[in-house]
Amino acid sequence: MFAWIKPFRQGHNISLIIAFMVLSPFTHALEVSTKVGISTYLFQHEPLYSEQHRQQWSVLAEPEFYHSWNNDLDSIIFKPYARVDQHDKERTHFDIRELMWLHVGTEWELRTGIGKVFWGVNEANHLVDIINQDDQVDDISGDPKLGQAMINLSLIRDWGIIDFFILPGFRERTFSGAEGRLRGPLPIDTDHAEYESSREEKHIDFALRWSYTFDDYDMGLYYFRGTNRDPGFLLRESPKGESNLIPYYDQIDQFGLDFQATLEAWLWKLEILHRKDEFDHFAAVSGGLEYTFVGVMDSVTDLGVIMEYSWDERDDPRLSQFQNDLMLGARFAFNDAQSTEILAGLVQDLDYSELRSFQIEASRRLGDDWKLNLALRLFSDHELNPISNDDHLQLTLEKYF
């Protein structure tokens, strides 16, 4: 089940990557760079709910300010983000993606501030990634994350890297508002979220991770204790008598493992988690492989073939969209001057044969400083998928300064 399609990450080829910024010739001066963009959703079907629209435009801006001193052993980065949406008041939002002071010691690094951390190896199901909350209203690809406040100490040793995290200030997941598409029949009232912890969003979370590379194998193991990033939902009646869904965030203890073997053209990937939440404890697994054909048909194009399987012990597609699902994907990296890439994937639920989704993501640089991104997402018509009416094409044009 895939109420929101999970992300396909950017490709393995260097030329495909999205980032931004300007190199300043002066290391000690303030480096400023900016990404701005204009984006539209074109929906194939008329909306189901009267407040919604067939087309939805938005603009976004993400400047970045960077300053380093002490021979680059100290640095500060500040990266705010804003999107203004034509219709959806929830999607018009501002976030501090990063505001981080980094100090580099001889065998340690200390990060203090707001930032983003990614853990995991899979493309479709980011099972073990937990530090940052999804900025789901921004983009259902799953890539955008809300900035998380943290103190992170990394110890770099021969036997691996140990990371300690203290995470104050929980971030609630963002959801489409009443006028936005890509939502279920009941709007989610993010202003009245409820928590298991009496400290609510002020609960201080904690994580400890060990990661290690041995030969062709990269692995990581962590323990997380704190507020669940995945909310449950409570049905509540508003004072006006309307039904609303209220996000509910419980406390969890979670162990996570990620592993990748890189053997010639094969990538073997595995993520496992065990979570104890308020009501239950369960395991979930996601793993698979990717095989790359280098230079197909005498061209310079690389073709990657991806297969990933996901399973969740709770066996309930309403709790995990990847309870028993298979993803088949193909990645084309054209290795051209414009860094053109196409990634296509089909996610099929193995319990409900009519439940599936298909997605194509493509990107291409235009000139030196522009980038065009295209995403096509198609959903099968199924009662377990609340956004199955929202097949769409998403076009984004970005300019980098």
Add this chain to the structure above:
Amino acid sequence: MKLIQSAQFALPFLLFSALAMAGDAEDKGLEIAKQRKAHDKGWGDSQAKMIMILRNKNGRESQRNIRIKSLEMENDGDKGLTIFDRPRDVKGTAFLSFSHSLGNDDQWLYLPALKRVKRISSKNKSGPFMGSEFAYEDLSSFEIEKYSYKYLSDEKCGELNCYKVENKPLYKHSGYTKIISWLDDQEYRVHKTEYYDRKGSLLKTLSFKGYQQYKNKYWRADQYMMLNHQTGKSTQLTWSDYKFSVGLTAKDFNKNVLKRIR
């Protein structure tokens, strides 16, 4: 002590006679390769900037700005860290590589927008680097064990006399059947290289210009020009700010560094 001194004294003669006497083209080719490696041994660590200009056959250009940090490894391939500054949409992307003489290289890619470090397959040796006419294997460190050798002839290269040597890759996943290099007999610098594709046809020619000497020993060319004869496309690399002995160690080439590189 005396024994050691005499051994040192004898070494240049041994090398000289090996070169002069080798009746066998393979032996002579290998000896030139050993000389090439010996002339560059001990450079330690370095960093440099590179501007890469891609030109298609209509003359349309696009530019990449890159910084490279390198660490020489004893008895193994070198370690390299490549940081992308332009185009702006890939700014902050970093590529970490531990090359090995014959085994697969270890390669990681850092994607700054996702904050994700990805281990990537090293089968892409023959694939284009950043959409350029350079393949990954063209830019990896020279190791004796990577090729079999055959001395072909002596040829003039500018003012100098060059050895023309054929190298056949012994490592897996190369895009080439053979590589022909011209090395001068003074400093064993490569002046020109021809790459032959899997069908045996001439694919690319790489020319080196503007050799500069660093630390009174190590020669580096300022300019590489790669021309693809089959597509008409070319890529020009211009190096600058070469610095040696900047104090880089293995600690500057681990996975964690990728996440904070600027």
